[in-house]
Amino acid sequence: MNEWITIAMPKGRIFEEAATLLRKANYPLPDDFSFGRKLIVEAPEAGMKFFLAKPMDVATYVEHGVADIGVAGKDVLMEEQRDVYEVLDLNISACYLAVAGLPGERREQVAPKVATKYPNVATQYFKEQGEQVEVITLNGSIELAPLIGLADRIVDIVSTGQTLKENGLVELETIEAVTSRLIVNPVSYRMKDQRIDEIVERLSQIVEGGES
Numbered sequence: 001m002n003e004w005i006t007i008a009m010p011k012g013r014i015f016e017e018a019a020t021l022l023r024k025a026n027y028p029l030p031d032d033f034s035f036g037r038k039l040i041v042e043a044p045e046a047g048m049k050f051f052l053a054k055p056m057d058v059a060t061y062v063e064h065g066v067a068d069i070g071v072a073g074k075d076v077l078m079e080e081q082r083d084v085y086e087v088l089d090l091n092i093s094a095c096y097l098a099v100a101g102l103p104g105e106r107r108e109q110v111a112p113k114v115a116t117k118y119p120n121v122a123t124q125y126f127k128e129q130g131e132q133v134e135v136i137t138l139n140g141s142i143e144l145a146p147l148i149g150l151a152d153r154i155v156d157i158v159s160t161g162q163t164l165k166e167n168g169l170v171e172l173e174t175i176e177a178v179t180s181r182l183i184v185n186p187v188s189y190r191m192k193d194q195r196i197d198e199i200v201e202r203l204s205q206i207v208e209g210g211e212s
């Protein structure tokens with residue numbers, strides 16, 4: 001067998017779509033690939049070892065080289081700014097980052113509070129807009145912040161818009177489109193270039209063929 005490739009997979013909503021891509025690319029994945037409570041699964045025939053990580057942590061594992069490659073949302077890559085190569089847009093888990101708030105929020109307010117799971121993205125965005133804000137970092141349920149008076153606006157992921165709608169919030173500005181990306185550790189790319197190129201090629205055929 002060739003050398004092993006270690007892959008960091010994100011738990012949660014991206015996982016199934018990424019697993020479907022791998023299956024379509026004909027990688028023989030083991031029966032326990034749904035992981036359950038297991039965190040590491042091997043696919044010996046494919047020469048691949050997978051581990052399951054929090055989506056926000058995938059780029060950290062890849063940067064440190066404990067994973068050769070990984071699947072991460074563009075939102076995570078923008079927030080984390082890790083030293084990894086972003087080699088392929090997998091075109092899955094599409095959503096976007098946006099600014100939202102209560103309807104009629106006074107935009108001229110001095111240094112409004114902005115709640116978000118993406119403090120770096122929010123800070124950078126408002127700096128580019130020339131607007132002074134106070135960023136408050138939360139770990140989830142971001143839409144709650146303006147409803148209970150913690151923040152004036154939020155920066156968060158929007159997909160269907162359902163969460164904003166059900167909580168009476170409105171989108172104010174779009175920041176960036178988000179899809180999941182294949183990322184690679186720079187040293188792994190040098191040491192295992194043939195194997196990684198083959199994976200990128202097989203996955204890109206599925207993505208470009210509109211099969212993802």
Ligand SMILES: Nc1ncnc2c1ncn2[C@@H]1O[C@H](COP(=O)(O)OP(=O)(O)OP(=O)(O)O)[C@@H](O)[C@H]1O
Binds near residue numbers: 157179180
């Ligand atoms: N509503 C959504 N629709 C589509 N993609 C989304 C949505 N929300 C997030 N994503 C994408 O999926 C990735 C993972 O989101 P997910 O909600 O599974 O994990 P998380 O919220 O970061 O982690 P956790 O819920 O475990 O704290 C995000 O980084 C983003 O790229």
Ligand SMILES: O=P(O)(O)OC[C@H]1O[C@H](OP(=O)(O)OP(=O)(O)O)[C@H](O)[C@@H]1O
Binds near residue numbers: 141142158160164
């Ligand atoms: O536009 P929608 O389709 O409603 O999706 C957007 C919601 O999905 C994500 O939340 P998630 O489900 O990850 O929960 P969280 O609050 O724990 O981040 C995101 O943070 C929004 O709240």
